[in-house]
Amino acid sequence: MNEGVEWAAHCCLFLDWLGEGLPLDDRTPVPTTRLAAAFEVPAPYLNKQLQALAKAGILASVAGKRGGFRLARPLDRITMMDIVTAVEGPEDAFSCTEIRGRGVGAGSPPRRKPCDIAATMRAAELAWRRSLAAQSLAGIKASVEAHSPLIGDHTRRWYEQKG
Amino acid sequence: MNEGVEWAAHCCLFLDWLGEGLPLDDRTPVPTTRLAAAFEVPAPYLNKQLQALAKAGILASVAGKRGGFRLARPLDRITMMDIVTAVEGPEDAFSCTEIRGRGVGAGSPPRRKPCDIAATMRAAELAWRRSLAAQSLAGIKASVEAHSPLIGDHTRRWYEQKG
DNA sequence: GTCAATTTACTCGGATAGAGTGTGTCCGAGTGGCGAAGG
DNA sequence: CCTTCGCCACTCGGACACACTCTATCCGAGTAAATTGAC
Numbered sequence: 001m002n003e004g005v006e007w008a009a010h011c012c013l014f015l016d017w018l019g020e021g022l023p024l025d026d027r028t029p030v031p032t033t034r035l036a037a038a039f040e041v042p043a044p045y046l047n048k049q050l051q052a053l054a055k056a057g058i059l060a061s062v063a064g065k066r067g068g069f070r071l072a073r074p075l076d077r078i079t080m081m082d083i084v085t086a087v088e089g090p091e092d093a094f095s096c097t098e099i100r101g102r103g104v105g106a107g108s109p110p111r112r113k114p115c116d117i118a119a120t121m122r123a124a125e126l127a128w129r130r131s132l133a134a135q136s137l138a139g140i141k142a143s144v145e146a147h148s149p150l151i152g153d154h155t156r157r158w159y160e161q162k163g
Numbered sequence: 164m165n166e167g168v169e170w171a172a173h174c175c176l177f178l179d180w181l182g183e184g185l186p187l188d189d190r191t192p193v194p195t196t197r198l199a200a201a202f203e204v205p206a207p208y209l210n211k212q213l214q215a216l217a218k219a220g221i222l223a224s225v226a227g228k229r230g231g232f233r234l235a236r237p238l239d240r241i242t243m244m245d246i247v248t249a250v251e252g253p254e255d256a257f258s259c260t261e262i263r264g265r266g267v268g269a270g271s272p273p274r275r276k277p278c279d280i281a282a283t284m285r286a287a288e289l290a291w292r293r294s295l296a297a298q299s300l301a302g303i304k305a306s307v308e309a310h311s312p313l314i315g316d317h318t319r320r321w322y323e324q325k326g
Numbered sequence: 327g328t329c330a331a332t333t334t335a336c337t338c339g340g341a342t343a344g345a346g347t348g349t350g351t352c353c354g355a356g357t358g359g360c361g362a363a364g365g
Numbered sequence: 366c367c368t369t370c371g372c373c374a375c376t377c378g379g380a381c382a383c384a385c386t387c388t389a390t391c392c393g394a395g396t397a398a399a400t401t402g403a404c
Contacts, residue, residue, distance in 0.1 A: 080287070
């Protein structure tokens with residue numbers, strides 16, 4: 001799995017803690033450089049992931065001086081499935097190549113029903129997607145704050161200090 | 164996802180249809196060449212996947228003249244999860260790199276609890292694994308035969324003809 | 327005819343190249359802020 | 366002092382190399398069968 005998924009999720013939480021209390025549109029954008037410094041990851045590559053999130057409508061990008069990224073919608077309307085889909089793409093991990101129709105199966109009329117093996121794999125992936133779609137970033141944020149109540153203040157302080 | 168998963172599953176069904184009615188140990192082994200011909204896939208690469216299945220105890224390999232592979236246990240004791248684990252390896256797709264402890268989180272005492280993002284991803288993967296583990300190859304075989312009752316005879320005939 | 331040693335052909339098994347995708351990087355287009363000049 | 370114009374610094378966005386894993390392949394070690402010869 002793409003490493004950017006983890007980065008993207010952390011960045012969204014980070015952005016929310018920074019602008020906590022303000023309406024989304026009033027929050028000052030955060031440039032890629034700062035986000036990269038926050039997690040010590042290569043900035044240009046992180047930028048690539050953030051672009052994917054912006055295209056998916058999860059983040060909003062503002063150009064120009066003092067530009068950067070900010071959340072495009074509240075955390076309770078962003079699921080982990082959204083993050084994964086934005087970064088990894090919408091394609092299924094397992095793809096059926098229909099080898100049943102080759103060799104021993106050659107000559108048989110093409111089956112209408114999909115291959116039962118592919119159907120099984122697809123059902124499992126649906127369970128995976130359903131599980132991810134059930135978890136919003138707001139819920140994850142609540143879990144984190146349950147263990148670390150000061151993380152919001154800490155994040156804002158760190159950001160001011162490094163500014 | 165590795166393409167060999169699909170091949171492996173089809174090969175197991177193929178082996179079962181060929182030796183239907185006989186105890187597992189009495190069935191004549193099928194060499195990689197035949198299996199590769201049955202699905203028109205490159206034989207040496209298929210061999211690699213079959214070796215993985217043999218190491219996992221799903222297939223048994225017999226060397227020498229008239230050697231090959233045969234099922235090591237009945238189909239109702241082989242799940243799709245077994246196939247995937249054997250071919251893809253036991254590692255999780257998502258791996259947490261603990262970026263929360265770098266940059267903004269540096270200096271904080273290392274958290275005992277795992278990262279909540281990683282926990283969410285892990286829960287989804289567990290759902291995926293559970294779904295795959297619930298489906299045995301025997302069940303898949305039954306589904307296939309429900310739509311194509313003659314597939315066993317057809318498979319055996321094809322094998323004799325190409326022998 | 328039976329048995330055993332030898333040859334032989336065929337199989338698995340792991341070590342070896344090539345292609346595709348993810349990983350990491352770079353530079354150009356665009357935009358808002360800042361300063362200076364003019365009214 | 367206020368407005369306006371131009372410059373500039375900073376940002377995103379997409380185009381460009383590198384590395385690693387998956388894909389595909391080859392050849393050697395090992396084994397069971399078949400053959401041949403002797404008894």
